[in-house]
Each structure stands twice: as structure tokens, then as C-alpha cells.
Amino acid sequence: MPLLVMKFGGTSVADLSRIENAAKKVQAEVARGYDVIVIVSAMSGETNRLVGYVEGTSKLYDAREYDAVVASGENVTAGLMALRLQEMGIPARSWQGWQVPINTTSAHGSARFVDIPRANIDAKFAEGFKVAVVAGFQGLSAEGRITTLGRGGSDTTAVAFAAAFGAERCDIYTDVDGVYTTDPRIASKARKLDKIAFEEMLELASLGAKVLQTRSVELAMRYKVRLRVLSSFEDTDENSGTLVCDEDEIMESKVVSGVAYSRDEAKMTLVTVEDRPGVASAIFGPLADAGVNVDMIVQNISEKNYGNHTGAVTDMTFSVPTNQVARAQKAMEEARAAGIIKYDELIADTDVAKVSVVGIGMRSQVGVAAKMFAALAAENINIKVIATSEIKISVLIDRKYMELAVQALHDCFELDKA
Amino acid sequence: MPLLVMKFGGTSVADLSRIENAAKKVQAEVARGYDVIVIVSAMSGETNRLVGYVEGTSKLYDAREYDAVVASGENVTAGLMALRLQEMGIPARSWQGWQVPINTTSAHGSARFVDIPRANIDAKFAEGFKVAVVAGFQGLSAEGRITTLGRGGSDTTAVAFAAAFGAERCDIYTDVDGVYTTDPRIASKARKLDKIAFEEMLELASLGAKVLQTRSVELAMRYKVRLRVLSSFEDTDENSGTLVCDEDEIMESKVVSGVAYSRDEAKMTLVTVEDRPGVASAIFGPLADAGVNVDMIVQNISEKNYGNHTGAVTDMTFSVPTNQVARAQKAMEEARAAGIIKYDELIADTDVAKVSVVGIGMRSQVGVAAKMFAALAAENINIKVIATSEIKISVLIDRKYMELAVQALHDCFELDKA
Numbered sequence: 001m002p003l004l005v006m007k008f009g010g011t012s013v014a015d016l017s018r019i020e021n022a023a024k025k026v027q028a029e030v031a032r033g034y035d036v037i038v039i040v041s042a043m044s045g046e047t048n049r050l051v052g053y054v055e056g057t058s059k060l061y062d063a064r065e066y067d068a069v070v071a072s073g074e075n076v077t078a079g080l081m082a083l084r085l086q087e088m089g090i091p092a093r094s095w096q097g098w099q100v101p102i103n104t105t106s107a108h109g110s111a112r113f114v115d116i117p118r119a120n121i122d123a124k125f126a127e128g129f130k131v132a133v134v135a136g137f138q139g140l141s142a143e144g145r146i147t148t149l150g151r152g153g154s155d156t157t158a159v160a161f162a163a164a165f166g167a168e169r170c171d172i173y174t175d176v177d178g179v180y181t182t183d184p185r186i187a188s189k190a191r192k193l194d195k196i197a198f199e200e201m202l203e204l205a206s207l208g209a210k211v212l213q214t215r216s217v218e219l220a221m222r223y224k225v226r227l228r229v230l231s232s233f234e235d236t237d238e239n240s241g242t243l244v245c246d247e248d249e250i251m252e253s254k255v256v257s258g259v260a261y262s263r264d265e266a267k268m269t270l271v272t273v274e275d276r277p278g279v280a281s282a283i284f285g286p287l288a289d290a291g292v293n294v295d296m297i298v299q300n301i302s303e304k305n306y307g308n309h310t311g312a313v314t315d316m317t318f319s320v321p322t323n324q325v326a327r328a329q330k331a332m333e334e335a336r337a338a339g340i341i342k343y344d345e346l347i348a349d350t351d352v353a354k355v356s357v358v359g360i361g362m363r364s365q366v367g368v369a370a371k372m373f374a375a376l377a378a379e380n381i382n383i384k385v386i387a388t389s390e391i392k393i394s395v396l397i398d399r400k401y402m403e404l405a406v407q408a409l410h411d412c413f414e415l416d417k418a
Numbered sequence: 419m420p421l422l423v424m425k426f427g428g429t430s431v432a433d434l435s436r437i438e439n440a441a442k443k444v445q446a447e448v449a450r451g452y453d454v455i456v457i458v459s460a461m462s463g464e465t466n467r468l469v470g471y472v473e474g475t476s477k478l479y480d481a482r483e484y485d486a487v488v489a490s491g492e493n494v495t496a497g498l499m500a501l502r503l504q505e506m507g508i509p510a511r512s513w514q515g516w517q518v519p520i521n522t523t524s525a526h527g528s529a530r531f532v533d534i535p536r537a538n539i540d541a542k543f544a545e546g547f548k549v550a551v552v553a554g555f556q557g558l559s560a561e562g563r564i565t566t567l568g569r570g571g572s573d574t575t576a577v578a579f580a581a582a583f584g585a586e587r588c589d590i591y592t593d594v595d596g597v598y599t600t601d602p603r604i605a606s607k608a609r610k611l612d613k614i615a616f617e618e619m620l621e622l623a624s625l626g627a628k629v630l631q632t633r634s635v636e637l638a639m640r641y642k643v644r645l646r647v648l649s650s651f652e653d654t655d656e657n658s659g660t661l662v663c664d665e666d667e668i669m670e671s672k673v674v675s676g677v678a679y680s681r682d683e684a685k686m687t688l689v690t691v692e693d694r695p696g697v698a699s700a701i702f703g704p705l706a707d708a709g710v711n712v713d714m715i716v717q718n719i720s721e722k723n724y725g726n727h728t729g730a731v732t733d734m735t736f737s738v739p740t741n742q743v744a745r746a747q748k749a750m751e752e753a754r755a756a757g758i759i760k761y762d763e764l765i766a767d768t769d770v771a772k773v774s775v776v777g778i779g780m781r782s783q784v785g786v787a788a789k790m791f792a793a794l795a796a797e798n799i800n801i802k803v804i805a806t807s808e809i810k811i812s813v814l815i816d817r818k819y820m821e822l823a824v825q826a827l828h829d830c831f832e833l834d835k836a
Contacts, residue, residue, distance in 0.1 A: 019475065020475075050494065053434065053494065053498055054498070054501060056434045057437065057501045058501040058504060062500070062501060065497045065498075065500045065501045065511075066497075068493065068496070068497040068500075068512050069493070069494050069497035069498060069501075072493045072494050075487070075490045075493075076468065076487050076490050078486070079472070079483045079484075079487035080471055080472065080475050080483075080487060082480070082483045083472060083475045083476040083480060083483045083487075084475050084476065086480055086483070087475065087476045093482075094483055094486050096486070096564075099563075120562075144517060144538075146514075
């Protein structure tokens, strides 16, 4: 029997009528001849309620108990979804993480999959059950404790099950109807993509596109799980939404598939650091140790005998998430106090935004960067930092130009045209 | 290390501040040198919310899924209680039914204990944990599914753990401060008992005293678990509440320990049934098959050749819970239609109440019934049905006299005096 994984997020199971609505989508796939593994999140608001209880009880909470409390939200939805499917005449059974079991590491709050043995669920399918409803976001540690997977954990659960059970596809039902060339709230010409390559989706996800969580896309790419993003709130069929797949499945790629942006970006500059081998690691080592996620890095041209410095000196610029600026400053000051690095000044600019173009077509196409920079120049937008990867070009610009830049780039690469 | 079981019901853990209050009571016992197993119910209102979800999803719900959903309420409280104890510096760990494991039968919704292996929890105590917080009301079936125990399940869980772990005592914290000679709302002279025998408590519980559930008292009696009922909302010490214990622990018993009552009682009379061997089983067999809980039974004196009947005939009177009258009527009509029994009429009187006096002292004392009937006669209260057991005398009377009867009996047996 071909098998499908279907995942419903919190807003898709927010109340009993939405659970019913989701169950109808499962029913349609069963009618098409699939066995289905359904992954459910907690009813929306429920996880926040439980987290509130935990934080109200203990500020520095034991993550094992946090996980035990918070995972119960998904268990409730799993049971209710199984009941709803039974009401529709579909043999269904709910599964909590420990019942499958979903074996994970013991890193409570951010556990990773170890393995998902198929035997228990396969046995139920063999008995005639058509649907296994699995509580997402959770697992079981080797110590027999409940773990949770951290943000986006239910998407990741869905992909992991699709990989473990060799599913034909993993459908992620959410509150948007697919992946767009850019945010439609910013560019009204934004167009829904029928297909997007894993690598592109991964870049978009890590750039802040909220449709799919980075980790679930990584996992899908590694195990070649065809991932479909589609809406819970619309009528859907086999062709709905956006398919995230291997690039081989995409006949003709455009050079650029999408434009992404992030307001949550700050530019930091260490003024006048020594320009010598090892200085980059002396800077970014302490930042990494402090848990700062450095994104873009630019080293300015070196100048000799600058100010009262002897030897080669330079400026080092990098970007970090806005909420990590204070942490980054503290790490740099401590490194300077400890004699690990020298610098004159640390300047933080939080009034910036990052805009990126993403596309696997770039790999075989030259001139993409030049075209991007020209489009920004035509709007008089000054570029502060540039970073590139094989399939992405990102720039930091003044925040006030962000929307303008997104629209200009969307137009320049003709993303409104299929 | 001596071990104590402490159980907190839904109102005792209704919110985070009450959980904190309960945790302080646990802290006090740990300070006295005990290892403690805490059994918790769901936060009050929570189980109703979850049951509402289930019933809103599926009217004829699958009890396996009902149990999976509903048991999550206790899991949340268990985690929160463990966190609160940790905040107080007490090493504590939460336990869900499947983690202990609490092995039960597969009778979902009314499962019974099979066994509670000590190894996992004992290992944690050996590691230095002082408290195991166990989610009450739930267990694990041999099929690996979550079960629930039915009404009063958390009390029963507490007693079962006390028996399995050889606890010195099982303290049931609730919203009353002990067991009273009768309901203080009816008789202002009602007095809290320091001790009461298992058998007496069992009679009182089955007569509707809401302090403890019948099944938990039965289990305590069978395993000689000393049970203490005391208040969550008052300062308590070693002498608070009421101890339910073996009668050997009670130095001097009064003849009568308490007066119980029930409004939830109906009197049914089958008029003119045959008086022949086997007729009682022909009546009460169908009632039992229909799930009717018959309590008191009285057979009137037989009369020969009554009306148009030949042979011996009689009237058969019995009492049933008010909400089972319709079911009892249906069972009787079907039995008559099937030719199993014959009767002229079935009269149901729902305007009655049951009043009982209970005391192990009755076993060695004569004249208790006579004294009871005289007290009722002195108030001109007519007795409709009488039933007795070794330690209990119950009467059915007109409902309007119920309060008067309770007060008269409380006075006549001098229950206000210690």
C-alpha cells in the first residue's frame, strides 16, 4: 500500500471543527488508496499555555520536566484526531512518542532523532488500520524520559516519518497555500511556486521564510523526502501547494526563484583590529563560544600604520541577529580584556535589514550579482555588506529601504512570470 | 528510609499557587525524614475540558483514545509538581503511568491494577531523589496503551502505591479536613472523627460520603494501608485529619460511628408477583443484566389467592439509584413480555431518601436497630424499607424527613461526644 505522511500545524487543529476539517483531508487520501501517517501539533495556544505553567512554576526549569509537561499538548490532539477519523469510519489509532517509539537523544528541549522503528505501526497497518496519528514534536530518550525536539519539531517529525516509512510524499498543511517568490505582503506581484528545490527552500527557510523550518528541510533534502506545503483552509487536491523536491524534478529553473528578507539583523564592526593570521579565529571563536550566530562576515582592506597602531590593521564587519548584539558585545569585551584580541571600537548598527536573492540557476549563470547590484543602485540603495553562497546573494542595507529593495529585485528578475 | 504516599486531588492542585501550597506539605514530610511518593490529579476543570473535547469529537468514543486524551491532565500536574519541588531544593522526578509502569487490565475507562513494579522508582530513590511525583488515575495495558481507572482513580492509585511500596501511611489531601460523624451542613453538631475503621469508612463511602471513593477504601482495607484524610487548605501536622485504619488501632469504638444519607435513592415495588422458588432471581437477574445497582430488597408477606391470581403471590420492593429508575422499568417490562416474570404493576417512588447508621460496635451490641427505630418513631417518621448489614442499618423514609432523621439519629447515638 502506498503511504503518505500528512502534517497539521497548530492553527490547522486549533479547535474541534478544524480537526474535523483536517480529518476530511486525511479521508480524501485514504479514499485515493493511501495508508496515512498523520503528524499533529498541539491545538494553537495550548503549547503557550503549558509553557506558561512551567515558567510560572520554575524560572530555571528542569528541561526533562518541561518536556513532560509540554508534550502533552500534542498527545491530546493525536487522540482527538484518531477519534474524529474513527467517526468517519476510518480505522485510526493515536501514537505518543514513547509508543512508536520515536527514539531521540537526551538533549531535552532540542532532541534529535536516533531512530524510528517501524515494527509497531506496521503491525497496526497489517491489522487493517488505515491511519496512524502521531503526536509531533516529541520523542523518547534512552533513559525512558519524554523529549521534545524544539522549534519546528512537528515538521521535522513529519519528514523523519516520511523517511523511515518510505512515504511517497510528506504533505505539510499550514495556514498559507504554498511557497511564494517573496512575501506577498511586501510585493503584491509575489507568485506561488509550483515547485522549489530543497537547496532553495533551505536558503529561504534560514533567511526567515516562516513556511518551513530549516531543520525539516535539511532532513528532507538528506533523505530525498518530497515535501509539499499546502493550505489547511482551502480545498486541496494532488496539485495544490508547492512541492519542495530534488532539483532533478524541476524541468526548467529560473536563475532566481525567490527574494527573501530579514529585519532581524544587526551589523557590527570591530574598528582597527590587527591584520595577522589567526585574528579571525581570535574574534569568531569567542563569539561562537558565547552562542552568537554570526551570519555575514566582511574584512576591509588592510592599512599599514593606521593611527597609533604599528603593523597591519583592518576593520572586521559581521552581522548577527538583533537580539544577540548585547551578547556579542560582551564576548568581544571579555576577549579584549583577556588579551585575545585588540580593537579600538565596536560599533553596532541595528538599523539594517538583509535582502537576499536565491536560486539554483545561479550556479550555471554569471552576472546575477551584477544585475542585483544594478537594480539596487537604480533605486539609490546603498549596499553595506555583501555575502554570497553558491545559490544565494545577500546584502545588508538601511532598513528603511527594505521593502523597496524586495520589490525592485522581484521586478528585475521577473519573478511574477511563471 | 520510611516512605509516605501523599495524594492531592484536583482542587488541591487547581492552579500554580495551590500546587506550591501542596509542595510545601511534601517539603514538610521530606524534612521529617520521609521519602515521598506524591500522587496528583489533574488541575480542577482540566479533566472536564478534555472530556468535553472527546465528547465533542465522537459521541460513541473509542475508550482507548478517550483514555489517551484524558490522562494528559494528570501528566501536566505531575511535571509541574516535580518542578515546584525542585525549586524548593528537593530532588524530585515526575512519572507517567507507562514510565513506572503501572500495569493494569485493558478495561479502558475502568481499568484495574495488575501490578506496580518498584524497580524504576526505587532506583531513582537510590540515586538520591527524595520525591516521585506520579500521575494518578492512569496506567498501562498489556497492549501498550494508556488506560484510566475510572472515578476516584487517583485515590485508588495512591492506595495501590502505598501497598506496593510498603508506605507507612497514605495521606489523602482534599478540600475537607477529615471524616465527620455526619454531614455538618445537615447536623451542626457533626464532629470530626480522629479515627475510623476501614469497614465503617467503606460503608460510609458506599452510602455516598464523598470524602473517599469506595474502591480506594476497599483496596486500603485489603492491604491494610493506613489512610489519612486531611485538608490541603489548612495547616496540618502529624495529628491532622482522620485516620482510616484497622479496627485494632481504635482503642474504644462507639456503637455507632456515623450517620449517612442519600437523596439519590428510589423505591420500586413490583406488585403481585408469584411467591415461588426462583422468582427473586427471575427479577434481579434481568436487573443486573441491565446494569441496575439494586441496593435494598424487601419481600412482603405472602398472600394466597390474591385478586385473580392463583397460588402464592407477594409484593417485591427494592431500591435503586434515582437515575436508574427508567432502566429498571425497561428491564422489568421486557422480562414480563418475555414471560420470565409476572406482576400486576411496577410502582416507582422517587420521593424517598435513605438514612443509615454505621458502626463496627454494632457487631457486639444488641438493640441498636430498636434504638434507631424508636428515635425515628419519636419524630413521627415512617419507615418504608429496612436493610441491615453486620455494621450498618439503613432505612428508606420520605425525603422531606431526611434532615430531621439525620439530626435525630446523631443526637440519639450521642455522636457529638468524643
